[in-house]
Amino acid sequence: MTSTVVTERSDDHRRGDSADPDLVGGTRNGPPVLSRGAVLTTRVVGVAAVVGVAFTVWLGLWVTPPDKVQGNLVRLVYIHPGVAWVALYLAFGLAAVASLLYLWPRTRSLFWDRLAAAAVEVGVVFNVCTLISGSIWGRPTWGVWWAWDARLTSTAALLVLFLGYMALRRVPAEPEVRAKRSAFAALFAALDVPIVHFSVVWWKTLHQGATVLNANLSPTIHGSMAWTLLLGFVALTLVFVWMLLVRYRIGVLEDWVGSGELDLALRERQAEGIAPPVAPADVQPAPPAPAETPAGREAPREIAEVSQ
Amino acid sequence: MWRDAALVAGKDLRIEARSKVALSQVAPFGVVALGLFAFALGPDRAPMVSGAPGLFWVAVLFSTVLAIQRSVSVESADGARDGLRLSGLDPAGLFLGKALAVAAQLVVLELVLTVGVVLLYGAAVKTVWLIAVACLLGTVGLAAAGTLYGALSAGIRVRETLLPFLLLPVVTPILLAGTRIWQAGLAGGTPSDATPWLHLLLAFDAVYLAVGVVVYGPIQEAT
Numbered sequence: 001m002t003s004t005v006v007t008e009r010s011d012d013h014r015r016g017d018s019a020d021p022d023l024v025g026g027t028r029n030g031p032p033v034l035s036r037g038a039v040l041t042t043r044v045v046g047v048a049a050v051v052g053v054a055f056t057v058w059l060g061l062w063v064t065p066p067d068k069v070q071g072n073l074v075r076l077v078y079i080h081p082g083v084a085w086v087a088l089y090l091a092f093g094l095a096a097v098a099s100l101l102y103l104w105p106r107t108r109s110l111f112w113d114r115l116a117a118a119a120v121e122v123g124v125v126f127n128v129c130t131l132i133s134g135s136i137w138g139r140p141t142w143g144v145w146w147a148w149d150a151r152l153t154s155t156a157a158l159l160v161l162f163l164g165y166m167a168l169r170r171v172p173a174e175p176e177v178r179a180k181r182s183a184f185a186a187l188f189a190a191l192d193v194p195i196v197h198f199s200v201v202w203w204k205t206l207h208q209g210a211t212v213l214n215a216n217l218s219p220t221i222h223g224s225m226a227w228t229l230l231l232g233f234v235a236l237t238l239v240f241v242w243m244l245l246v247r248y249r250i251g252v253l254e255d256w257v258g259s260g261e262l263d264l265a266l267r268e269r270q271a272e273g274i275a276p277p278v279a280p281a282d283v284q285p286a287p288p289a290p291a292e293t294p295a296g297r298e299a300p301r302e303i304a305e306v307s308q
Numbered sequence: 309m310w311r312d313a314a315l316v317a318g319k320d321l322r323i324e325a326r327s328k329v330a331l332s333q334v335a336p337f338g339v340v341a342l343g344l345f346a347f348a349l350g351p352d353r354a355p356m357v358s359g360a361p362g363l364f365w366v367a368v369l370f371s372t373v374l375a376i377q378r379s380v381s382v383e384s385a386d387g388a389r390d391g392l393r394l395s396g397l398d399p400a401g402l403f404l405g406k407a408l409a410v411a412a413q414l415v416v417l418e419l420v421l422t423v424g425v426v427l428l429y430g431a432a433v434k435t436v437w438l439i440a441v442a443c444l445l446g447t448v449g450l451a452a453a454g455t456l457y458g459a460l461s462a463g464i465r466v467r468e469t470l471l472p473f474l475l476l477p478v479v480t481p482i483l484l485a486g487t488r489i490w491q492a493g494l495a496g497g498t499p500s501d502a503t504p505w506l507h508l509l510l511a512f513d514a515v516y517l518a519v520g521v522v523v524y525g526p527i528q529e530a531t
Contacts, residue, residue, distance in 0.1 A: 103526075160477040167473055171464050180530035184460055184523065185474065188453075191515050192478045199481040199508055203488075 031256050034249065042249075046242045052235025059228040073140055078228045080133040082236035087130045088158060090240060091123025092193070095165075099186035102179060110255075113179035116186055118247035120165050122240055127159045153200040154193075161189040175255050309401040316397065316405025321412060323382055330413045334374045335420050341367040342424045353430050360431040361490030364421055365483045368450070371417055372410075372479070373472045376454040379410050380462050380471075389462060389528070399525030403455060407520065411451035418443045434496030442489035442502075445509035446482045452516035453479055459527045485509045 034042075060078035067074035098116035101107045134152065135145050146152065168185050169178060324330050345363040349355045356363075383389045392402060422439070425431050433439055457475045461467045485505040492501040 157477060157480060164474045164477060167470060168460075171466060171470065177530060180526075181460060184527055184530065187523075188456060188460075188478065188516075188519065191519060192481070195481045195508065195512050195515070199484045202504055202508075203484050 032252050038245075042242065042245045045238055045245065049235060049238035049242045052231065052238050056228060056232045056235045059224065059231065064224045064228050070141070073137060074225075076133055076137045077225075078232040079236075080130065080137060081229065082232040083126050083133060084130040084155070085233060086236050086240045087123050087126035088155065090237065091119045091126060092158065092162070092190070094244075095119040095123065095186055096190035099183040099190070102183045103187065110175060110179060113175075113183065114248050114251040114255075115244075117169060117182065117251055118244050120162050120169075120186070121247055122243045124159065124162045124166065125243070126236075126240065127155065127162060130155055131159070148203075150197075150201040150203065153203070154197045157196045157200070158193065161192065165189060175259075309398045309404070312397040312401025313404035313408060316392075316402050317408040317412070318405075320379065320382060320406065320409030324409070324413060329378055330375060330417070334371050334378070334413070335417050337374060338367045338371040338417055338421050339424055341370055342421065342428055346428060356429040357431050360425050360429045361494060362483070362487045363429075364425050364490060365446070365486040367421055368414070368418060368446070368486075369476060369479060369483060371421075372414060372450045372454055373475060375410050375413055375417075376458045376475065377468060377471060379406055379455065380458040380467065384462065393528055399528060400521040402528075403459075403520045403524035404517075406458075407448075407451040407455040407517075410454060411447050414447045414451060415443070418447065431494055433494060435493045435499075438493035438497075438499065438502055439490060441506065442486050442493065442509070445506065445513055446486045449482050449509060449512040449516060450479055452513065452520050456516060456520050456524070456527070459524060481508060481512055485512075 056078055060075050064075070064078075066072050095116045098112040098119065102109070102112035102116065131152070134155075138147060138152075139145050165182060165185050169182050171178070171181075173181070342363065345359070345367070346356060349359060383392065422433075422443075426433060454475055457471060457478070461471050461474065464470060485508045488505045489502040489509075491497075492499075
């Protein structure tokens with residue numbers, strides 16, 4: 001996906017991301033390009049994620065035995081807690097920390113802003129997956145698709161907070177303004193999370209307690225099931241990291257396209273003004289070289305398609 | 309800081325005293341919401357009485373959104389926001405002042421709604437002080453969090469639609485806690501029933517007041 005984007009070049013003045021160690025160029029030499037190390041990392045993580053998920057599926061569906069009480073339903077346990085771990089702790093924690101680092105003047109960099117944005121967006125996907133997989137488990141077990149239990153409710157509340165953050169991000173603004181706003185929103189939401197959590201725990205609870213990370217740190221399941229569960233955690237974490245890397249990259253390209261849009265529109269208007277159909281003698285000398293224009297027009301359009 | 313807060317709160321309340329937007333639009337909206345809830349729950353008294361605490365707080369939450377919108381829009385015309393920033397007032401004082409003005413209006417609104425709940429739903433208040441404390445603590449939290457989010461969305465054109473979506477999920481704990489304390493208050497429960505919820509409200513208030521005092525200045529610069 002990314003390789004098709006970086007081959008296109010255009011020569012206008014675009015603001016790139018000089019703060020980012022993994023990106024080269026992006027100023028006037030065309031879109032920011034990933035360094036080889038970054039490309040390699042993304043690929044390795046992606047392949048590892050695919051392999052991990054494949055193994056989890058194989059172990060979870062064929063190797064492990066059905067549970068005595070829950071039967072085949074127990075197989076959801078290899079996915080659901082892992083997805084929830086990513087959504088509730090990893091993604092949101094990363095978004096909160098990255099937002100704080102953005103707000104802290106000494107570490108202020110658009111890198112943290114984009115990282116937070118990527119973490120939130122991927123976190124939303126995982127959060128929805130948590131709710132769906134939990135719902136699939138809840139229907140046969142509890143007899144309802146949705147129960148107003150503490151964990152479900154706080155997971156849903158977290159989703160809504162995440163979605164609010166994304167809505168705020170969608171408001172058009174300069175990258176720095178948007179970054180500050182979003183970071184504050186993430187901070188306020190993060191502060192709210194423990195309060196929301198306690199309030200819904202006190203409100204009602206009937207969800208089963210933590211299985212792996214219980215008070216004694218001794219898992220209450222064992223054998224192949226425990227290993228599959230653990231592998232599921234690792235595989236889903238890898239999936240998260242891979243999605244995070246790709247989303248981050250798209251964020252950089254989005255900002256690059258956004259910052260170049262006005263330049264591009266101006267040049268297109270200029271190009272119309274000097275087009276041959278009207279008497280060429282009256283026209284001012286053309287500022288941009290004619291050969292550049294088509295390339296300049298094409299490149300961002302393609303990026304825009306990729307980034308959507 | 310406190311002097312600045314009093315100045316700003318006085319300004320906002322004076323604007324309200326002259327324009328009467330909260331009195332003639334926000335408070336009536338709250339009463340209309342109470343009426344709608346009554347229609348939704350049917351003419352029987354029982355569901356209305358049992359739902360009264362929650363319905364009261366939902367009405368308060370919705371009205372809060374309107375009050376915050378108003379509090380922000382007061383500053384949005386004629387470059388008033390820039391004027392405030394140029395005035396040299398302490399941002400912390402500004403935050404406290406804006407929040408105080410909203411809180412004052414919300415207290416009046418809650419009085420109106422309490423009377424409405426008692427009269428329209430037939431709910432009987434048994435432990436008055438519990439209900440009063442819940443309202444006060446809830447109001448402080450709503451005003452603080454609301455003012456923060458109001459400032460965050462101040463420069464945004466889609467503020468009217470964005471603010472409720474951002475604010476309402478954040479203040480859900482106030483709805484939960486307020487409702488539970490009200491339930492205890494209406495049932496004549498002992499204070500111990502409500503203690504954890506009162507602590508929760510206190511924590512919410514403390515967190516958002518503290519954050520507001522610290523970050524209101526940077527937020528103003530950001531938007």
